Amino acid sequence: MKAYLFPGQGSQFIGMGKNLYKNSHFAKKLFQLADDVLEFKMTSIMFEGPINTLKKTKYTQLAIYIYSVIKAKILNDFTPDMVAGHSLGEFSALAAIDVFSFENGLILVNQRASIMQNICELIHGGMAVIFGLKDDIIEEICKNDNGIIVPSNYNAPEQLVISGEIKALKRVCISLKKIGAKKIFFLPVHGAFHSPIMEPAKKKLKEFINQISFKDSICPIYQNFSAKSFTKSEYIKKNLIEQLTHPVKWKQSIENMINNGAISFTEIGPGNILQGLMKKILINFSKKYKCYHV
Template sequence: MKAFVFPGQGAQFVGMGKDMYDSNPEAKAMFEKANEILGFRITDLMFEGTDEDLKQTKVTQPAIFLHSTILAKVMGDKFAPEMVAGHSLGEFSALVAAGALSFKLVSKRAMAMQKACELEPSTMAAIIGLDDEKVEEVCNKIDEIVVPANYNTVGQLVISGSVAGIDQAIEQLKELGAKRAMKLPVGGAFHSPLMEPARVELEKAINETNIENPVCPVYQNVTAAGERDPKAIKENLKKQLTAPVKWTQTVKNMIADGASSFTEVGPGKALQGMVKKVDRKMPVESATAE
């Protein structure tokens, strides 16, 4: 079975999507429609902006989402998924590509998270080379908000929380033997309790959003399980902003359910590497040369 996976925040780069815009009239029309919906020319920031421009959550998320979903569209018959999943923001791209969701909810998610990021200094850090259990133990002992956020792959767990809490965790995890413990270039503590204001705001938008039956199972971050029921999809989306991304578990479940190959649809190549670390023999590829 063909599995298609969609990247999340951090996959952005200046120039992303310009080749599609320049070479494909259908892609150009979709990019221009997005500019109209957003009320600003996000394509200018994607194609010619700075790294700092693209790091703003309100820009990053719709930019990655647009790249991913437009790429899926212009792939045509090559995009014939039998199962899909997305990492964090990528879950929304997967839902749209599977015909279950529309674009506007992603814009609302990005703005809600941007506002939450501005309420309190917060960040995330990647921890490499320790068992998940050891990382979890350290997070639980720190007297600040620090939680496991992204179970990316075997031996790689991203933590999320207050700046002070992340600093303490990095120091302690290095002492325990982490190969790397480094802050990530993100604007806030995603998938942590600090996203609660955004979760409340997004929940209202989700309740007002119609979700259709997807064309194939969508493996969701909160449960790591394939889902086709619109009601269940909605409930899982409501929890996504403050719950951890169970990506390692997702990939394992997709393989157990019959995935025979993975294609990353969107900017970057991060998810391909994560899949390979779960199963080195699994065929993985990118839908784009970028």
């Protein structure tokens, strides 16, 4: 069975989509449609930058969504048996399989990004990737801290992201280093994504999601909130809302996809971050799996 994966923030780069725009008439139409729907030149930011603008959450999320969905739409053999998206990538996956339209996805992602950007400016949080420790050890250290600090991205074995208040984040990272974390990398973001700090954003996002028309999925989508698969639109909506304040269960999603028959994984989007995570996840499986990037 063929699985398709869609990346989240962190895979953006200046020039993303420029070749698609030049070489595909259909892609060009979708890029122009994106500019029309958003009422500003998002394509110029993607193609020309500057990088400091592209790195802002409200533009990064749009850029990755636009690139990923267009890439899927122009593939000749995009016939997924199942899909998944990492954080923002869940929106790309849903648009790619027509649960909602490209245009409605743009509206949702634009609202999501703007809301999250506003929360980041009001409440300065942070995120850090912890390498080399078991999940339960990190979970316990976070639980015992008296600040807001939680696991936010279960990316791969012994690679877990934590999110929260800056002071709590620094305290927990010091503790994790002392007990054997091999490496700790602070992400270049100013928000505590997938944590309780995003609760105000979640309430606003729910209002917008409930205004958008969703269809049942043509194939199972493994959603971040529970790592389980869904096809019914009402459950897909609920999980998409819950994702904002709960951890991304990426490792668990991939494991469930494998256990349900996936043998081929294709990453659709800029960069190859998910390919790197796949290699780490697949270490625990004896069977050989095929991984691609387009």
